[in-house]
Amino acid sequence: MVSTHLGASADLPPWAVALACALALASFVMLLFEMRGRERGGLVIAASGLLAVASLLAAVLRPARVSARESTVGARVVVLADASRSMALAGDDRRARAEARDGAIALLRRGGQNARFVVLGFGEGAPRPLADTSAAGAKDASTREPHSDLGAALRALATSPEERPAAIVVVSDGRLDDPPEGASESNLRALGETVRVPVHTIATTRDAPPDASVRRVSTAGAAVAHVPLPVRVEVGCSAGLACDELRVTARELRDDGPPAELASGVAHVKDGKATLDMTITLERSGSRIVEFAVSPPPGDAIADNDRRLVTFDVTRERVRLLHIAGRPTNDVRALRQWLKSDASVDLVAFFILRFPDSELHATQKELALIEFPIDQLFTAELPSFDAVILQDFDGAPFGLGKYLENIRSYVRRGGGLVIVGGKNSFVAGGYGGTPLADVLPVELDPSPGAPSADVTALVPQWTQEGQDAPLLEPLREVLGADDLPEMSGANVLGNLRPGGVALWSHPTRTTPDGARMPILAIGEEGDGRTIALGVDGAWQLEFSQLGARTGGRGLGALWDGLLGWLMRDPRFEPAHVEIVGGCTAGLASTLRARVPPARSATSSQAVVLDVTRIDAPRPPVHVEVQRPGDARSVDLPLPPLEAGGYTARLRVAGGTTTRHDFACEAGGDEWADSRPDPDRLRALAEATGGVFAYAADAGKLPLPKPTVVSAERHVTPVAPPWVWTLTAAALLGAHWAARRRSGLS
């Protein structure tokens, strides 16, 4: 719009214009004061004086015609809308809080027609444009953030290179991660000072729903296998639910059966909240999911937050091993010495030192032999071991057969099992067709008279998987270009079982399927891992010409990798897996796998992911992608999952498997405490100079006025300066003449 008006000459500063006007006005007032009471010629003098002063003012101001294209620019108002999951909860009048949020934003828009609104959603990190909630399905998209970090959003705005807002309006239920509940006024003020504009706040919700929930689970330290872990569970009851006492249980989700109860207790609720200290002990390392749940009273409005699924990354400080050897040999000696050299290993060893028909030539009292406590070891004690090593051991004479079922269950529940070869191992030990064979990575021929050993000398060959496996990387480094030592023979092992991976193979002998017979194979069964080593000459990595060249380090390198893999040491995992941004029930997520570089950067590799539900039978999710050879990170899309615990098993190029357990929660932290917190929003507004309002009054918020901006400004003098000067001189002369004629000087 083009507008035209008169103005002073452009070379005059505003203060000069004001000064000139003031002086002119003062001169005229003085003239009128002078003319007070004068009857003769007073009117003429006053009129001429007025004209003279006006012309003099015009000579100074030199009026000009100003033509300009002007526009009114509304103030930039940034609306930070809470986009966290808590906005999906029911608010006042059973409407979703997100609806109240969107209604408040609409009122704001209507009330501030001239304002330029920028609506951003805040949750985690910097705020992002809020999804258009009018679009189909956008309601869900605007309530997906796993956190509600207003502090991070304000700090991001303060450092943004974009135009600084004239005001900020926060629309939320007040249940924020930052600023936290009970934040001091000074902290709130400091938060406002980062953006240097008032922060107005709008509360979407007044009333809390009737809800009992697990609000928070915290631990005093890291989870270590077998070590009691103190856990503090905070529970709450709101809106007058009758819950003086809440029963709290902690259960570990297991894929081999129902959840195992770890601890339970009763929380005594006072003022709507309670804290319960519990101690849980996780026996297995790796990522483990524990459910903390309350038994809600009748009337509980939100069932999804009655339980929390917490993933613990359980590490090991010590490894408790059971080492059983069928007879003492150099191989037994070597393994034992390596195990004893590791200060982190608690070793319980039993070696069979005599046969029933051994000619002892001594009484029992003269012997240092004790009874093999097989019943105790394979019943009550078995779960306390992280792994069991059976070396060259035929358990049949000792009645092991009736405990093989226990060993199978032990492995499926997360235990480790290593069978080391020898003349009494595998088929020779009668393990074919037994429950123990069900958990091995290789098949064993159970038929009577099946060959148990191939006595041909051999040098084990590395398979492709063995060359790529991180668990054998230490050994490969030690050996360099050397071959493995020659072995005097090998136990006869069968085909690989599903999930089994051969790392070494026989150079000539094949399995019934025609593949090279595995010499060293690894596999997973249920939650546990197993290793089959079909030779008894690993000690020659230490005592041999090769051992002398390598300082005997090969043996330690081999067992370090094998035992480390068995115990899920991250160093020996073929990939490191994480769920990007966590998993929310009902939403698609991404699993990111960090993998070592492929041998060939030009060829791609298949990455296979299987996701299974831990705590309920559900069809598994199968995902396959191709990984470029040079890619160190692979993203695998996961479909929306139900709330619960899951196990992801990832395999790259048919190699060994990486397992990662994770939890999907419906609401997570955001639903843990369903109460709105308008008081926090009110305090924030007051501390930053803003105004607080409920959603219904959002349109009444005082927003900054718009700014007028001129464009294409043209200034044309009304008359040349000499005209104004001449006119002023003439009129001053006329005024002087009028005064003289009236007798004034």
Next chain:
Amino acid sequence: MLPRPLAPLVALALALASALAILAPHPARAFGDVGAFDPRVLLTGTQVGPLRESAPARWAWEMTRRTSAPARLRPSVVRADDAAIVEAPFVYWSGDLPVAPLTGAEIAGLRRFFALGGIMLVDDAAAGDQGEPSAFGRSARREIARVLPDSAPIAIGADHVVFHSFYLLSRAVGRVEGTPTLDAIVRGGQTQVLFSEHDLGGALARSASGMWEQTVVPGGEAQREHAIRLAVNIAMYVLCSSYKDDQVHAKYLMKRRAAAGP
């Protein structure tokens, strides 16, 4: 006698069988025996064989008869400067004559052996009845001190795992009664050299006729039995290291020793 026409066929068959036997892969040692206890005889300098030639084999035989441990009934012999010194974790060094100073190659070979964790038994075959070391015993100690200059022998008694690795023994004996203790060099917590001034091999050795070669003094056959037990215990220590010192065994053995009395 074969009929004439068949003779060439039989000869051909025998030749073929011989060729196949040579060409067919065969293990140097049977599977399952490669890790067996091998009382390897160590030779140094001018030594050409053990003084008690049958003792190592008898030692192995006693092991297989009395225990579950496999043992080489035909023990091997290795020279200190032979590369094969590092191919097994045990050597048995005995003699009755002073040993010549070890050559540099012998010292290097033995150092490689000990660096890998090998164990050596030095058995003085000419020890006096009271355990006085012979010229062999003294010179062997001198040479071991050159191989392991940073370690000195200490006496080990009935508390040491060697004395309860299979049999419960209260003292050391051999062909001679000697001192109740053995001397040992302990490195990195592991006993790597055992010195016996008891002629253990003398108690084990048998003649070709199957008779004991040496008379055992002063205890006779009961002492020989205890010497054999000590040999078994030493072999068990080689194969099981400190297994019998594990806590689970220690408490049983303490009870048993207490019941047996001093």
